[in-house]
Amino acid sequence: MSLLTVEGLKISTDGRALVSDLSFAVGAGERMGLIGESGSGKSLTAMAITGLLPRNISARGSITLDGQQVIGAPERNLGQLRGSATAVIFQEPLTALDPLTRLGRQIEEPLRRRYRRDGLDPKTVKHEVLALMERVALPQPERIAAAYPYEVSGGQRQRVAIAMALACRPKLLIADEPTTALDVTTQAEILKLLDSLVRDLGMALLFISHDLPVVANVVDRLTVLRNGKAVEQGPVRDVLGAPKNPYTKTLVEAARAFDQALGRTP
Amino acid sequence: MILSVDHVSFSYTRDRQVLDDVSLTVQRDRNLGIVGESGSGKTTLLRLLLGLNRPTSGTIRFGEQALDTSDRGFMRAYRRSVQAVFQDPYSSLDPRQNVFGIIAEPLQSLDIAVPHREAVEAALVSVGLPPDAMNRYPHEFSGGQRQRIAIARAIVARPELILADEAVSALDLSTRIRIVELLKTLGLKMTLVLVSHDLGVVASLCQDIVILERGRIVESGKTRQILDNPQHPYTRKLIDSAPRMPA
């Protein structure tokens, strides 16, 4: 059984379908890319998986995460699931972090929760915070741990957000446009970091983005969403090499056109 | 040569230089890409070119004349020749004006003696929107359509030069390529200065390129040459960082 199985997911509000009949699965350690443009329903899908949909938006169908049904589950169970099975990295690290709490403390929080859950010695938390910060390649971890979000760069904030996600030791990491707000060179670094972390820690990854070339290099499989429907699914090589859906074809051609303008570098 | 920037520096406060001794020229019919990341000063440079701020030192020349924001007669002529397109099509269109009002604004403000209705209609058609769009409001359009409206506003007064600030980077990939195609067609009639962090977009549109890093130009020249044979390590890093499709 897969770590995450989405079956016949339908998300709607006031009788209007926002996502319809979406099915996909992510196995342990697998990497899936969810590609779609604004309004395609990709972020709603991520919210449904974590049980974070706003009240006026309802989900039907089935989402099983780590053997548990998410749709219709009581908030208490969801809270547990969010801490242990999955963690999310958001697009804008400045709004995802608490502006009035030092970064070290923000990483500490989920870590302490895991320590309590697993009955580990809380004395080692501080040490592990620094270890996590080193893991996400933050320079001078002590200095950054004592800093507030506005005092560090966007890339460093996103690294802190990743460290917070890692603190939960999730089986599935959901990254919702994690590099869209970042500079190109920083994006490249964060992508590299995500890639190595997911590989080294054996996490599964659900990477959500509108940017095809960004996703294509990080994941194994792709699901292309358009207007709330999956128009194409398959391994990256197949989808990019021989797209069947006309919309996917436009996307691939557009990305290739920019690549071509850029020219190949050795 | 349309525009030349001569040893321009700019700082908001005394201790931090946003632009440091920047010189460049915009040649007629050669689109220029100004590439940089956040903090490179590229947006500040664009604001100086638009006459929204004055350089702390150095001069900007339009043809033979120095750009003087206090000379109203000159600025009028300058605005007529130089128009802008901004990054976020959601904040660059006044939500309370209809599309006609938005596109006709340069014609009205600059007292351009052409029939406004016909000019707006023509501008809409050339950006690929139906003429009856002029009676509608911005919120009725998608992001890509909104950017077309913003482009229509920029071309309605038939300027020589369009300055575009990350004009396509807020758009989805499939929309982005269509707007780039549109700009490419428009670039045949006027010159384009594109400020962007996206090398792929700049490479698609611009013959010349300037690379800015922390307020200084680190490399400039013909786009093809620089992309194929970058000299400065920062340029190389930018090129390597551009996301590409796997082979």
Next chain:
Amino acid sequence: MSAIAAAPVRRSRRSWLFAIGLILVGINVAVALLTLVWLPYDPSSTAGGRLEAPSLLHWAGTDRLGRDLFTQIMIGSRIALMVGAGAVAIGAAIGVTLGVLSAFATRLLDDAFAAAFDILIAFPTLLLAMLVVAASDTASLGSAILALGIAISAIVARLTRILAKRVIGMDYITAARTSGTSWPQIVIKHVLPNIWPTLLVNFALQFGLAVIAEASLSYLGLGAPPPNASWGRLLQEAQGTVYTAPFGAIAPGLALLILVIGINLSADGLRDIGDPTRRGSR
């Protein structure tokens, strides 16, 4: 997302509320105009019994002196409209002008403006009214309106300044500048239309507050001199007899409530009409 789907339902309910608001304000205006030509009783006639309960003869009962309350409430509606409209008009004229100037001013000047607004807001309206009366020699309805208008102007100025600053930061203002639009034109074409809806709702709120504030002023002899029966004065007069004759307080209170609700609903409706995103059909 959900707002789009829910809009048709809400829109029809909104237009209902707007209609109700207009009707309530309309009744008040009609009554106020009527008092100029006709009144059920002479307002100073004490022919009725004291503190009579509402009856067919006296719809709202009578006061301590046996005067017909309904007649006084009718006159009060004229005063309330004058106070509310007058004070808000003065407040809006001064407040919006200063607020917009402050938003466009240089940093130093803007700080000075902001401090001045804050001081004026902290300044007690009562003291302000006394100063105005002292300056104009006599207490009158006019001096009360002026004092309230000045007090409102500070609140409006502060709100306008914040709203205008936010709008000025938008790209469409920069786009207007690069289109050659002058600053005064930018204010008229872009800034005011975009801050108008929020201001309008605030004006409605200030209208109600002004009507209520006038009550305290006239109680202290700083408002309309007798026999001009403002609702506030009626409320104050009924204070002593509120347990024996509650209608004396209920009737003017109800009249005040109806006007304030009417003004607020109308303002909401006007705001929606001015907003293409709420009005338009897709």
